[in-house]
Amino acid sequence: MASPCWRRRALAAACLGSALLLLGAAPRALCPVFESNAVGTSWLGGKRRSPLQMLYDLDQGPRSALAEVHRQRRELLHRACSRHTRRQRLLRPEDLRHVLVDDARGLLYCYVPKVACTNWKRVLLALSGRGPGDPRAIPAPDAHAPGRLPSLADFSPAEVNRRLRTYLAFLFVREPFERLASAYRNKLQRPWGAAFQRRFGTDIVRRLRPRPSPDALARGHDVRFAEFLAYLLDPRTRRDGPLNEHWERAHALCHPCRLRYDVVGKFETLAEDAAFVLGLAGASGLRFPEPPPGARATARDRAERLFRDISPFYQQRLFGLYKMDFLLFNYSVPSYLRLR
DSSP: OOOOOOEEOOEEEEEESEEEEEEOSSOEESHHHHHTTTTTTTGGGGTSOOHHHHHHHHHHSOOOHHHHHHHHHHHHHHHHHHHHOOSOOOBOGGGGTTEEEETTTTEEEEOOTTSSHHHHHHHHHHHHTSSOSSGGGSOHHHHHSTTSSOBGGGSOHHHHHHHHHHSEEEEEEOOHHHHHHHHHIIIIISGGGHHHIIIIIHHHHHHHOSSOOHHHHHHOOOOOHHHHHHHHHOHHHHHTSSOOTTTSOHHHHHOTTTSOOSEEEEGGGHHHHHHHHHHHTTOTTSOOOOOOTTHHHHHHHHHHHHHHTSOHHHHHHHHHHHHHHHHHTTOOOOTTOOOO
């Protein structure tokens, strides 16, 4: 079935002391941008089409199975946003902090921690010439170093709008409870999470554990999974500010009902989806770093083991906290949960 011209939500600037970013009243059609050649004339000297133009071309002709999958994901996200969101607050510049910019390739990537974001940052550094050509040669601390990749929040409203109109925007998501279990294990269980343990673990122990030991109060190194979940559900946690990015909901980091995403990649199909994005960016020869064999099944099994000992009452409450991620990104409730 022929697809109509895609429409991307535009952001308009309003100066109210500090610049606020507002959703436009009507989405803006992308077709005139292509027809006027507003992008192509300056795109690498006009030598190739932009990733967004490439995706538009795919959408107009016979689609591959993978291109059809991504078209369906866009439509599902759009319908879910229409169905499940009401009046929303205005976007602020800091809401765009997680959207990274590659001006050389015309890419906007909203990173969600614990969804291969380290490797995506490595890839963007390699593509932009800020790092070695082989992403695997970039150490993880370098990939996460502040300022290595510009954020959309660093630009003026006019520059934000220009990039939103003409760049390919993508994000990668993951089954919410599996991502949560991964964050707990990586940041609060493992020895190299000492900084997170001192910052968050000590607070969790002090707040939620009866008669904690002096060592646990000082180090926060032995937080139990049930304590971590109770901390997330504690109203005081939300009153203190947004959740840490490693366990904040993906929709709260990337605002997919206010910013239009052209590609919604999934951790469960990481290799195929990463190759799809790299192909659109004209970098098919760059190989996305692959996780170790069996890593996906291992992560799923670990999540199941962790949630097995959580009561149905707390499982239900936690599902309520992450429900929008399940709905917007079309994830089923994990079979190991005991929900009504």
